[in-house]
Amino acid sequence: MSVFALCFQFIETMTSSLQQIMASTGNGLDYDKEQELKTFDDTKAGVKGLVDSGIQSVPKFFVASSEETCNEKSDLRHTHFNVPIIDLRDIGKDGARCEIVKEIGIASSTWGFFQVVNHDIPQDITDEVIESIRRFNEQPNHVKEKFYSRDKMKKVRFNSNFDLYKARFANWRDTLSCLMAPNPPPPEEYPEACREILLKFSKYVTKLGQDLFKLLSEALGLNSNHLTNMGCADGHVFYCHYYPACPEPNLTLGHTKHRDPDFLTILLQNQIGGLQVLHDNLWVNIPPVEGALVVNVGELLQVISNDEFKAAEHRVLANCAGPRLSVASFFTTHFEPSEKLFSPIEELLSDDSPPLYRGTSVKDYIDFFASLV
Secondary structure: OOHHHHHHHHHHHHHHHHHHHHHHOOOOOOOOHHHHHHHHHHHOOHHHHHHHOOOOOOOHHHOOOHHHHOOOOEOOOOOOOOOOEEEOOOOOOHHHHHHHHHHHHHHHHHOOEEEEEOOOOOHHHHHHHHHHHHHHHOOOHHHHHHHEOOOOOOOEEEEOOOOOOOOOOOOOOEEEEEEEEOOOOOHHHOOOOOHHHHHHHHHHHHHHHHHHHHHHHHHOOOOOOHHHHHOOOOOEEEEEEEEOOOOOOOOOEEEEEEOOOOOEEEEEEOOOOOEEEEEOOEEEEOOOOOOOEEEEEOHHHHHHOOOOOOOOOEEEEOOOOOOEEEEEEEEOOOOOOOOOOEOOOHHHOOOOOOOOOOOEOHHHHHHHHHHHO
């Protein structure tokens, strides 16, 4: 069979599957969620495949409860709430560093989120990272589907919703996951569309992560190398998200509310907003700031800091504009078969501040996190 015939056959099959999904939308009598999820998953085209098919309404398995999508707790009437923006320009100057450490400590203990500017990652690098994720997602599906997998231990994989078959509703999002350290796969295993720039970006993220862990250590009153010596910066994974424009953004979410099951997350996002953090029981927008990166405390850092730092719930709204593009760098080593336990740091404990958590390995914590979905 010719290449043309194969491509035509693929398109015909995928279109038929997507039409089945579209036809079932809103049909409560014949609705079989498990079958609809499988039909969607088998296309290996993700949410973008639905959008490309011309879908005009959100399939039922994406529809969230009104409680989940409710924006009543937004910050529209509370404009004085703004996620802190911290300037790292003078990180090497003693006086300025003390002030930066103080700002990061306050932000990490009250918000669990902050943005950093003058972080030494060049704008042309971050711009190319975002463009490369667009390139990957907007190439023909027969190229992308080679990476499609639900094997959570696969070092490079593409799919839509890691928890598709377990979640209450699916999110309007496709994701490319790439393990960058330690023990990354051979370079040729990364998609060609973003291979070179992700490898370059990883070096910058490693350096920034190490700098942030030093500042966080100092904010806890510890030696600057304490968190890195514990292994918090030993590994990171890129979760490259593509949120297509949604025909009915009020019915679903780009990402359900959650906390990150890692030590620290550094997020690069394009200029389409939607990210919100829950602060003082209000959903506060984190608008994109040109040249800034969003940083948030992960649950494992909350554990080892014994609640000195807080991992905050956050979510991403669906949007009629798109695509929203982001790359979340998770500092974690869950791909490594280590039994090393992480527990509250001894220097932070006292009679007045006893340990709030028992020790856990990264792998066990990730497994626990997955079981909650």
